[in-house]
Amino acid sequence: MKPDGQGKSPGQADRRSVLVWDLPTRLFHWLAVVLVAGAYATWRLNWMDWHVRIGEALLALVLFRLLWGCFGSETARFRSFVASPAAAFRHLRHGLRREADVQVGHNPAGGWMVLLLLALMLGETLSGLYINNDIADKGPLTEWVPASVANAITALHTILWDALLAAVALHMLAIALYAVAKGHNLLLPMLTGRKPLPARIATPRLASALLALLLLGVGAAAAALLTAYL
Template sequence: MTSSEAGHMETAFADTTDLRVWDLPVRALHWLLVIGISVCWWTGINNELEYHLWSGYAILWIVLMRLYWGLVGSSTARFVNFVRGPKAILDYASTLHRRETPHSHGHNALGAISIVVMLGLVLAVVILGLFAVDVDGLHSGPLSSYISFKQGRHIAHLHYYWFNILIWVIALHLAAVIFYFIYKRRNLIGPMIHGKRPPDAGDVAETEMEGAPLWRFVIGAVVVTAIVYAVSIAFYF
């Protein structure tokens, strides 16, 4: 085999090597949030309020960890690397009708809006739930002791209202995933499971995800766990 043939084989092998796009913390937090929201929905409609409260604590932990990881995590997890301004969003939106477009390594400009909005809505719904007062007062949020019964009932209605808004936003997110899969032939679910995607012709070495050390995640998990515990006992130490 000549050196030229070996070079061609090496190039071909490099072109078919999948690129890392999502680290384990991002993928784990994503699917844990899916499970948590599903449990919250089921326990809410079936009036299993004790379990609804515990699933709310779990979601609070997940969202706070995702926000933390969005500051100190891997390159594709950090908000600073995927949240874009209006021009970038409009430029990307103008290409949606094209079937063949460059693959965004991580969240694209429109997907970033979806992620930020969903995280914001989930956090808002959970915070409202912490202050919400149940009709019989048996399973009220841990922070409801800081407000009146009337205020707590009003917040409970807001908690329900904004959860319904969240469901519509999630439905829109799922519709976008289906659109990318059917029309643009891009599988967005697979990379969120195994963490990799096939390379594009225009990909460069800098496209590869830069990971973050595990100790950062561990430190964040300890701090966030302490915060959620303090909230669960209404800061009564």
């Protein structure tokens, strides 16, 4: 009988399954996918009432993720995965090198992609709220903003949407390249929450589900206020 670890490659030896992504982070990720796809479908079908509702739901979700990035689980916090631009470029320079996956959360480049996607979704939903209120003449700011600014916000809404689609495509391409070139499956951990990591790596600290529900309520309330007053 072979001792434990014998016959395994160095990258597989002494690994254990670790919960790296909590349920709130995973739910945010996949709900955002569904809502962005729904926003696209309702826009193409000209179902604008549904398009607006989806935008409001996405805004509440993004506001929750921003709060979760400050107060949530260790791997979800911005301070744990937002690296310097230099670190992100160094990571990209060796992005196609085949090596064992020892990353607990987002890698340095992936962290910046998360920030970009969140910023684009936030800008898109906020500009969409203003446009809807301008059309319906129900937002207090619609009477205070000059026509030139209102037109600029409308143009920005289109620009941000195109940028968001491009960022999503780049994100999907990166996932495929990591799977083929590096042998890293980034999708499965975002589904199950778990990934195999060396035993020497500490398990990340997770925040409570109750805190997640509280922050989701705060995000939803903030979205409702912005819907009424933007």
